[in-house]
Each structure stands twice: as C-alpha cells, then as structure tokens.
Amino acid sequence: MMDVVLVGCGAMSKHWLDAVRQIDGLRIAGLVDLDADRARARAREYDLASAVIGTSLDAVLDQTKPQAVFDVVVPAARREVAISAFAHNCHLLTEKPLADTPDNARAIVGAARSAGRIHAVVQNRRYVANVRRIRRFLDSGAIGAATSIHADFFVAPHFGGFREEMAHVLLLDMAIHTFDAARYMVAGEPAGVYCQEWEPANSWYRQGSSASAVFDLGGGKRFTYAGSWCAAGFRTSWESTWRIVAERGSLVWDGEDGLKAEVVLPVRDGLFDQTQPIVVPPLDPADRIGGHLGIIQDFVHAIEAGAEPETRGADNIRSLAMVFGAIESAETGRRVAISAQEGQ
Ligand SMILES: NC(=O)c1ccc[n+]([C@@H]2O[C@H](COP(=O)([O-])OP(=O)(O)OC[C@H]3O[C@@H](n4cnc5c(N)ncnc54)[C@H](O)[C@@H]3O)[C@@H](O)[C@H]2O)c1
Structure with missing residues (x-):
C-alpha cells in the first residue's frame, strides 16, 4: 500500500481523487488545504474518513509520513509545496504548470534531484x-x-x-x-x-x-x-x-x-x-493514454520500478x-x- 497526501482540494482535486479511486494500492493518508473546509468536504465526498485533515502540509506530512505528495495547489504555491514534500523525503506528482517562474522551476527540479526523489508533472494532454x-x-x-x-x-x-x-x-x-x-x-x-x-x-x-x-x-x-x-x-x-x-x-x-x-x-x-x-x-x-489516471498510474509505477516517468520535471521544464x-x-x-x- 502506498500512502499519499494530496494538497490543494479545489476544483481539480476531484479529477485526481476520481483517478485515485481506480488505482489499487494507493491510500490517501491526508488532505491539505489552506481552507480546511474544502479538505473536509473532499474527505466526506470520497469516503476518506481515516485521512488526516490539515492546513499545513509540513504538519500533515510529519504526522502521516507518506511515500508521495500529490500537489494540486495554485501555481504560485508550487515551490513551497515541492520543498516541503522533498524535505519529507516524498516523491512528488504535481499539477501543471511545474512552476510559475523560471527560478522556481529550476529550484524545484534541483530540489528533486538533490533529494533523489521522483518528480513528475500532470501534462495530461500528452496522454491523449x-x-x-x-x-x-x-x-x-x-x-x-x-x-x-x-x-x-x-x-x-x-x-x-x-x-x-x-x-x-x-x-x-x-x-x-x-x-x-x-x-x-x-x-x-x-x-x-x-x-x-x-x-x-x-x-x-x-x-x-x-x-x-x-x-x-x-x-x-x-x-x-x-x-x-x-x-x-x-x-x-x-x-x-x-x-x-x-x-x-x-x-x-x-x-x-x-x-x-x-x-x-x-x-x-x-x-x-x-x-x-x-x-x-x-x-x-504500447501507447499510454488516460489523462490524469494514466499519469498517476505511470507515476506510481515509476516509484515501484525505480524508473523515471515520461513527464518527469527534468524533461517537462523544457516545455x-x-x-x-x-x-x-x-x-x-x-x-x-x-x-x-x-x-x-
Ligand atoms: N491538468 C489539467 O488539465 C488542469 C486543468 C485545470 C487546472 N489545472 C491546474 O490545477 C491546479 C489547481 O487548479 P484548480 O482549478 O483546482 O484551482 P482552485 O483554486 O480551485 O484550487 C486550488 C486549491 O489550492 C489551495 N491552496 C493554495 N495554496 C495552498 C497552499 N500553500 N497549501 C495548501 N493549499 C493551498 C486553495 O485553497 C484551493 O483550494 C492549477 O495549477 C491549475 O493550473 C490543471
């Protein structure tokens, strides 16, 4: 079983949680949002009674110690989420865009490399x-x-x-x-x-x-x-x-x-x-498709296989x-x- 914390419980989180429901072996251990009511609402909607709810990613990661973070926050918050995830030794799958500025993009990709963690982006239009x-x-x-x-x-x-x-x-x-x-x-x-x-x-x-x-x-x-x-x-x-x-x-x-x-x-x-x-x-x-579901499956597979996924940050940064x-x-x-x- 792979534990994951999802951060950012706004509109797109629904697509992620719909996909997660279809993947065996993934467990949402925590839901984080600056607005805790949004996280609670998603927990109710997806029957995630055991998920830890919080407004601080650091605190929820300390408590749940997951293998991976799913980042569905707004682009401006992406760098702080990534730094927190890697500091907790988590792999990170992030919504597009990878970052909101060139400096932040380089910092995030560099932090993933230094931490030796898998970092990939939901560039789902490729999976069409x-x-x-x-x-x-x-x-x-x-x-x-x-x-x-x-x-x-x-x-x-x-x-x-x-x-x-x-x-x-x-x-x-x-x-x-x-x-x-x-x-x-x-x-x-x-x-x-x-x-x-x-x-x-x-x-x-x-x-x-x-x-x-x-x-x-x-x-x-x-x-x-x-x-x-x-x-x-x-x-x-x-x-x-x-x-x-x-x-x-x-x-x-x-x-x-x-x-x-x-x-x-x-x-x-x-x-x-x-x-x-x-x-x-x-x-x-052999062609992988399936939008969010396909990318999340590839990310999980990459963690299990110790491989680099197609939409890895180090490549996506070129797009x-x-x-x-x-x-x-x-x-x-x-x-x-x-x-x-x-x-x-
Ligand atoms: N791949 C796609 O096809 C696709 C489609 C739409 C949106 N997106 C992307 O998904 C991301 C989220 O978009 P959305 O429409 O869900 O936005 P949204 O505003 O509906 O939701 C974002 C959520 O993140 C929370 N948040 C912001 N900063 C945070 C932080 N530091 N810690 C915890 N929570 C924080 C907000 O409170 C909000 O609930 C964006 O990057 C957007 O570009 C991707």
Whole structure:
C-alpha cells in the first residue's frame, strides 16, 4: 500500500481523487488545504474518513509520513509545496504548470534531484490517443519529417478564481499543454521564440488572455501558436486544432476525433502536386493514454520500478521554458533564445 497526501482540494482535486479511486494500492493518508473546509468536504465526498485533515502540509506530512505528495495547489504555491514534500523525503506528482517562474522551476527540479526523489508533472494532454497516434505517424516517415506545426486555441471559459487575476494567464496556465504537445508530437527541441500578448476589449482577465507566438523547434521546424481565452464563438477543442506540414504531405487534427493526413504523389496536375489520403494508424497498444489516471498510474509505477516517468520535471521544464521564453519575448518585444540545457 502506498500512502499519499494530496494538497490543494479545489476544483481539480476531484479529477485526481476520481483517478485515485481506480488505482489499487494507493491510500490517501491526508488532505491539505489552506481552507480546511474544502479538505473536509473532499474527505466526506470520497469516503476518506481515516485521512488526516490539515492546513499545513509540513504538519500533515510529519504526522502521516507518506511515500508521495500529490500537489494540486495554485501555481504560485508550487515551490513551497515541492520543498516541503522533498524535505519529507516524498516523491512528488504535481499539477501543471511545474512552476510559475523560471527560478522556481529550476529550484524545484534541483530540489528533486538533490533529494533523489521522483518528480513528475500532470501534462495530461500528452496522454491523449490522437497525440500518441500523431507522434507515431510522424516517426514512421509516411509523410516525411514535420517542418511547420500550427496550433489554434480559442476557448472562452468563465472560471472565476485565480486565473482572472494572474499575469500571463493564457501562456502560463493553458498554453503549456499545447506547447508540450507540439514538442512531443514532432520530437522538437525549442531553440527560440517571438511572442505577443494582448488584452482584447471584451476580456474578463487581468492580463495575457490572448497570445500569438512563433517558435523555432530545431532542425528547421517552426511552430506557430495562436490562442485566446476570451474568444467566444467557434470554440476549438481544449487540445487546440492542428495542421502539421511535413516534407511529403500534411496532417490536420481538430483536437477531437477528426484526424486526417494526405501524402504527395509523384504526379503534377497543372500547378499542384497530386495528393491522396493516407491512413493514420490506430493507437498502438504500447501507447499510454488516460489523462490524469494514466499519469498517476505511470507515476506510481515509476516509484515501484525505480524508473523515471515520461513527464518527469527534468524533461517537462523544457516545455515550460517555451512558456517562459514566450512571456519574456512578449514583455521585451524581442526574440528570446531557449536553452537546450534547461533542466539538465
Ligand atoms: N491538468 C489539467 O488539465 C488542469 C486543468 C485545470 C487546472 N489545472 C491546474 O490545477 C491546479 C489547481 O487548479 P484548480 O482549478 O483546482 O484551482 P482552485 O483554486 O480551485 O484550487 C486550488 C486549491 O489550492 C489551495 N491552496 C493554495 N495554496 C495552498 C497552499 N500553500 N497549501 C495548501 N493549499 C493551498 C486553495 O485553497 C484551493 O483550494 C492549477 O495549477 C491549475 O493550473 C490543471
């Protein structure tokens, strides 16, 4: 039995606890929130009568001595949670984003390394079947190497809460999913970015609800991102909509079930090379999916096997570097170089 303390009993904690219920051998030994009523409410809702409830993570870890901490707090509190978890010799699985600033990200990844503990991030958009299929399809070379990756994200949620007050809300709180997916799908290594952020007149956020960025993903690959968190109408999927242009064809994905590809034929019709549809193979049984559940299962397995999980912090920090590079570019109006060494 693996004991875990979950900290941060707000909206997302429900998804975590729903997943935990489906995993044998995991026990929630404690629930922590600055607002103890929220922790108590979750304990009642999930029949966790034996869980220790508290407002201080340190105190609950002292009392319960778990193997791992599940961090579902707001990004601004992530560093103190991580330092507390590692100081108590716990492995740590954390919500995205890994951290709210580059300094905090480096401090957290460094603390995990020094403590010799497993540290992973819930970058759950990777654990989506079509994201896995796209990666395999591109790896197969069926349409050649990807050269140009385009993602659009237009969703207009009224969350309330911390997002409406935080700076760089789209880039820091949501775009990390799309940036990480882009990096994963084309095996890219980000090298630089230009970005602009703005606040449309109709926005209900304090800052940074709309952004447009162009990344250099290495090897000649460019990734363009256009996003808004206050664009009502013609909503896109939470996964974004995608067009990936490769050397011998293209792939489009609507972020849901619509995934199609076309390959170029060696025949020209007037101005244009002929193209024909090409099947993107179904999910490979080895591909891990399942969103939060899949990531939590991988994290538990990594602890048991002494292995590093796919979404380990030391790798995820490179996707986060895309976020921080974009923020710096938006603030300075300049291209920002992204270091390949980030996180090593
Ligand atoms: N992976 C995803 O798809 C996904 C989706 C939505 C949100 N998230 C992430 O989940 C995290 C939480 O989001 P949410 O919507 O649940 O926020 P929320 O505001 O509903 O809940 C956060 C909770 O953390 C508690 N908290 C804050 N600081 C704390 C501290 N130092 N110690 C203990 N408790 C503390 C707050 O009291 C609150 O109850 C964020 O990082 C967010 O970006 C991820």
